[in-house]
Amino acid sequence: MKMLIATDWGWSEMLWVALISICLVFFVLVLLVGVMKLFGCVFTARQAAGRPAAAATGRVVVQGQLHEEEIAAIATALNIYCSAMHDRESEVLTILSIKRAYSPWNSKIHGLTQMPDRK
Amino acid sequence: MWNLLTAGSDFVSDSLLKFAESTGVAGFFTQMGWGSLAMIGVAFFLMYLAIRHKFEPLLLFTIAFGMLLTNLPGANLYHTELFAGGHVHWDIFVANAGLLDYLYLGVKLGIYPCLIFVGVGAMTDFGPLIANPKSFLLGAAAQIGIFATFLGAYALxxxxxxxxxxxxxxxxxGPTAIYLTSMLSPELLGPIAVAAYSYMALVPVIQPPIMRLLTTKKERKIKMQTLRPVSKLERILFPLVIAVIISLLLPSAAPLIGCLMLGNLMKECGVVDRLSKTVQNELMNIVVIFLGLTVGATATAEAFLNFKTLGILVLGVVAFCMGTAGGLLLAKLMNCFCKEGNKINPLIGSAGVSAVPMAARVSQTEGQKADPSNYLLMHAMGPNVAGVVGSAVAAGILLSFLG
Incomplete structure (x- = not known):
């Protein structure tokens, strides 16, 4: 049987293509749901197995496994704490010119650390 | 002296006439001159929307400028005849091509949309999708609009x-729409890109009425269970597994999915931070400029000013609405099989239409209108990124059937 090219398609072919396509989209994504569920089971089991050991070593929270909401709560609490701690400054910046007379104590040349002379 | 001057008068008038004909202004008085003028008006309108109302400005602005350049008579920056019949006519290309013709090769050869996908992948957090894989189903349901519109467009x-x-x-x-259109029907690239990006910007206007119409207040108040934490290893394995499975099942979707997952792996593996930052910023921005300009350049008066464009704009909004409804209805259906306390808020179903992250934000906003203490954003990000994968899969399927 000769395969029709897309330009010659009629309603029958269009309906079939639409139906098959949507079924394929669902098939592929359902397959991915299955794979990811499997992944989830494996990793949740791994995390559950690793938890007592972590607690015993005192490392309860593993880096990267802190929940987003917990991170947000900690960040907010820190922000509130830091803003409450911070004293209010005048916010006025003043530049005072200071006359520096030459002295060997602030001279760059004399202030350079001499390299040790290895012999 | 006078005789010399009068003898050359014909030459002067001919030269001036020739010069006047060579200017762009003369082009407005030719057969499609009014069309060019109208398209320049459209370009200014789109630029107004992008600059004044910030409608997807990154792309709408560059598209509008490309549209302006291509419709300036005599500028010769873009030539439709070099890409006539869906092929690049290399034999006459070098002799005739303008700047935008060269840049358009990136669209024609499917390079820009894939590079954009690398950047999108590097900016996307697939964590909510990994934590709740059921979101893939909502992403699939939202693709119903694509196939319903496919039939609707044929009927028109x-x-x-x-x-x-x-x-x-x-x-x-956007990138998926541009990729598929440049492969299947490049003559419609301008109107389709403009429609896709305009409707993406209008997601907060289009979706909420459909969301409120198809859900009850009780459903909108559903609070979802907190997502489980996702380990780094899962985040690293996810792009690899998805790229392999989809590329094996649908090789035609491999360029898009492969690039999306490449970008995501760069971000998640944590050892190529420099590359990840580059694809998220510099590369993405450069490609957006080229893509926008060249897609806008395809919107010539001949290609844009016809009833087909009107049809595309109408069908585009129908596709959006049906996709939104598809996601919402499947979420409601899934709730019939879920235990109490494990139910899905149907509002997150509408985020399955991609439009990352705008559609997820709309779900969050609508959820908070029903219950201000309900936070749906992270839950909605799952279907949202599943929609990106779903639309790339749908594009791959259409390409394998129609290409």
Whole structure:
């Protein structure tokens, strides 16, 4: 049987293509749901197995496994704490010119650390 | 002296006439001159929307400027005849090509949309999708709009390949729409890109009425269970597994999915931070400029000012609405099989139409209108990124059938 090219398609072919396509989209994504569920089971089991050991070593929270909401709560609490701690400054910046007379104590040349002379 | 001057008068008048004819202004008085003028008006309008109202400004602005450049008579920056019949006519290319013709090769050869996908992948957090894989189903349901519109476009007289390109607007994914259209029906690239990006910007206007219409207040108040934490290893394995599975099942979707997952792996593996930052910023920005300009350049008066464009704009909004409704209805259906306390808020179903992250934000906003203490954003990000994968899969399927 000769395969029709897309330009010659009629309603029958269009309906079939639409139906098959949507079924394929669902098939592929359902397959991915299955794979990811499997992944989830494996990793949740791994995390559950690793938890007592972590607690015993005192490392309860593993880096990267802190929940987003917990991170947000900690960040907010820190922000509130830091803003409450911070004293209010005048916010006025003043530049005072200071006359520096030459002295060997602030001279760059004399202030350079001499390299040790290895012999 | 006088005789010399009068003898050359014919030469002067001919030269001036020739010069006047060579200017762009004379082009406005030719057969399609009014069309060019109208398209310049459209370009200014789109630029107004992008600058004044910030409608997807990154792309709408560059598209509008490309549209302006291509419709300036005599500028000769873009030539449709070099890409006539869906092929690059290399024999006359070098002799005739303008700047935008060279840049358009990136669209024609499917390079820019894939590079954009690398950047999108590097900016996307697939964590909510990994934590709740059921979101993939909502992403699939939202693709119904693509295939319904595919049939609708055929009913309106478009060819099957054109119908496929118009349907993909419902995927609400700009690079995917551009990729598929440049492969199937490049003659519609301008109107389809403008429609896709305009509707993506209008997601907060289009979706909420459909969301409120298809859900009850009780459903909108559903609070979802907190997502489980996702380990780094899962985040690293996810892009690898998805790229391999989809590329094996649908090789035609491999360029898009492969690039999306490459970008994501760069971000998640944590050892190529420099590359990850580059694809998220510099590369993405450069490609957006080229893509926008060249897609806008395809919107010539001949290609844009016809009833087909009107049809595309109408079908595009229909595709969006049907995709939104598809996601919402499947979420409601899934609730019939879920235990109490494990129910899905149907509002997150509408985020399955891609349009990352705008659609997820709309779900969050609508959820908070029903219950201000309800936070749906992270839950909605799952279907949202599943929609990106779903629309790339749908594009791959359409490409394998119609290409």
């Amino acid at each position: 007289g478009f060819t099957p390949t054109q119908a496929g390109s118009i349907g993909i607007i419902g995927g609400a994914d």
